[in-house]
Amino acid sequence: MFSTLYQATGFKRAILLCKEGKYSxxxxxxxxLQDEFLAVCEENEALKAQLTEVAxxxxxAEKVQFDxxxxxxxxxxxxxxxxxxVCYDRDGLLVHLQEHGKHWxxxxxxxxxxxxxxEAEQLAAKRAHPRGSSKKTIPLFLEREMG
Ligand SMILES: [Zn+2]
Structure with a gap:
């Protein structure tokens, strides 16, 4: 806001000074004004990068599910x-877990x-019935028990 006002008044003054022949x-x-403009551009780039990161x-976060x-x-x-x-909560990193028999x-x-x-059964059932975006794993389990 401040820089916009500053530029507006600055340009006007520069034009007036030119008309009066006060070129220096x-x-x-x-x-x-150029310095101000470059600083604003730099700030804008930084904000854009920040926004992309947040997005x-x-x-x-929308795609990550906790079981x-x-x-x-x-x-x-x-x-x-x-x-x-731990790695996701602490550092925001999605680190693949390695399978070791009965643990990850x-x-x-x-x-x-x-x-x-x-878990292995649930995954197999999910692959067999990929439709629907239900987050629940229990209905699948019950379906197996009843059927
Ligand atoms: Zn970890």
Whole structure:
């Protein structure tokens, strides 16, 4: 706001000074306006970069689901992961967990996650029925028990 006003009044003054033939004074004003302009451009670029970063974080946050233990990335009907809860919460990093028989391990923080007994079954059921964006895993489980 301040810089816009400053430029508006500055340009007007520079024009007036030119009309009066006071070119060196007008030149000094234009020079300071240029400095101001470059500073605003720099600030604008920084804000744009910041905005993109925030948008990416928000976009990601919408796709990340917590299963009570670790994170999954859900894009359209594809579920990727799992990812380390500690690394995401602490550093905003999605670190793939490595499968080790009955547990998952984070290669970054060395965190261990016990694998629920029915996790593999649930994943298989999800792959078999990819439609719907339901976040619930319980109905699938019940469906299996009843059927
Ligand atoms: Zn981790």
């Amino acid at each position: 004074e007008a030149e000094a004003i234009l020079k300071s 990416n974080v928000l976009d990601l 009570g233990q670790k994170y999954w990335l859900v894009e359209e009907n594809e579920k990727k992961g799992p990812f380390c809860q 391990e984070c290669q970054n923080c060395r965190g261990l996650y016990m694998m629920p007994r029915n």
